[in-house]
Amino acid sequence: MNNGHDTTATSDAVDYAVIGAGIAGVSTAWRLAQAGHRVALLDRDEPANSAGSSHGSARILRYGYPDPLYARLLAEAEAGWSELEAAHGAPLITRTGCIDAGEAHDTRRLAGVFAETGVEHTLHSPEEAAARFGGRFAFGTEALWHRRAGVLDAEATVNAMVRAAVVHSANLLTGWEAASVTRRGAGYLVTAADGRKLSAGRVVVAAGGWLPGLLGGLGLPTSFTGALPAFEVRQESAFHFPYREAPDPADPWPTSIHMIEGMTVYTLPGGRDAGHRGQKVAEFNGGPVIPDASAQDGRISEARRARIVDYVGTYLPGLVPEPYAETTCLFTNTPDEDFVIDTCEGITVVSACSGHGAKFAPMLGTLAAGLATGERDVPAQFRPSR
Known part of the structure; x- marks a missing residue:
């Protein structure tokens, strides 16, 4: 061997x-x-x-799929995660919960899928969402919350x-x-x-x-x-922004999926490769298309960085809008x-x-x-x- x-x-x-x-x-x-x-x-x-x-130590685990098939497959995967964590001898997933929000996000449809597939959830009105999450997020819309979501350590x-x-x-x-x-x-x-x-x-x-x-x-x-x-390969950019106040371990920052006109942004607590001291923020499918993985160059454009900094300053009041770390990764997409x-x-x-x-x-x-x-x-x- x-x-x-x-x-x-x-x-x-x-x-x-x-x-x-x-x-x-x-x-x-x-x-x-x-x-x-x-x-x-x-x-x-x-x-x-x-x-x-x-690679890396932080990927989102969430159940928020408009297609019930994926929600059901995730439920089936739970037994496999337990099996793998037992073999590993330590947790691979940190449960933080997830917020789905934004005027371009059909959170009510998603709530219907959750109800159909048995995923515990709460659909908050804009006022309820502001009261619960306002110090961290300023989405201004309904927010769908499900607590089983979290962060998995990919590496x-x-x-x-x-x-x-x-x-x-x-x-x-x-x-x-x-x-x-x-x-x-x-x-x-x-x-x-x-x-x-x-x-x-x-x-x-x-x-x-x-x-x-x-x-x-x-x-x-x-x-x-x-x-x-x-198959479309994209070189994506991700940025880490520091928390204004260190979160209470009993009340971790959740992950989030925020859809606005022309932009979908996901956030999650950064892992050990970013010092666990901030939130990882990235635009979904916002990076350049490349022929395949051999063409990646690891570069991040100033325009891409500025776009995410502006987003953080507008929608994430709990973060300092100055990235302290950044990286690139590959998405291989189907239509x-x-x-x-x-x-x-x-x-x-x-x-x-x-x-x-x-x-x-x-x-x-x-x-x-x-x-x-x-x-x-x-x-x-x-x-x-x-």
Whole structure:
């Protein structure tokens, strides 16, 4: 078993090769290995590295989806989160609650989905919202509150799933950049950019922002690839703003989703990589579109920074409108923001994209592994080839 850099050719065949050690890939590798399959987990760098979409210690976990399917899947994922936290030996989620608000946000429709799917919630009038949250938020509209929301530690989650997969004898190969997948006999040959090769019975591709560049090298029929949605990769910017007053641990700052005309902003308590001393603030799909992850440059424009500083000064009175830290990350979007978990001829493509995959981490592996093995199907809307 190898859980470090591998510089030699790998000839031993495995049942499944999983390409990509972000949240979707490691979750799938964990579930496959847990079921007794021989698994190789391949990553061009290290799991949860900063060039991907699964790094950092703060991602939103919330139930606020207008599509009841996602709310139900999150409820199913709760058991997986408990299982993973037990294996990790520490919490991976901090429950803070979440506020959904804004004149462009249909909070009443969302409240109806909560009622349908059994999510505890309260819809506050503008006056009630101002009384309860006014020192921190100045949204001026109705606000939908649900207490089970919170913040998950993405990096710790990835590492916990890697350890769980390795415990079940998965082989982690880092520094292994997959370049192509070709049919060989009844299985496949995965070839790395440096020429190394790995034989596998089946392949799962969870390459995140590198997926657009890799799709053409998978040897998949055009009838399948042509049915896939266009994948749009964006380099997003996130900023950390200090609290004016340190929050009481018994009353943490909640996360928020605020939709106004032409702008959707999400906020959440910053994690350990920002010193836990402020709120992380970002505009959803506000960054530039790039061809794929290889084109990211980590730069943040002055205009983007100024736009978020102005937003904080207008809507977040509990924060000092001067960022003390900033970062970039990748979103890989589909036009309808649905996941893609689809399969063809022994290759399963997993794109838990559009910036909302992390909260489903244990469930993603269950769905993708089940589809890859043929033991279960996934919701039809995740299978565009259908």
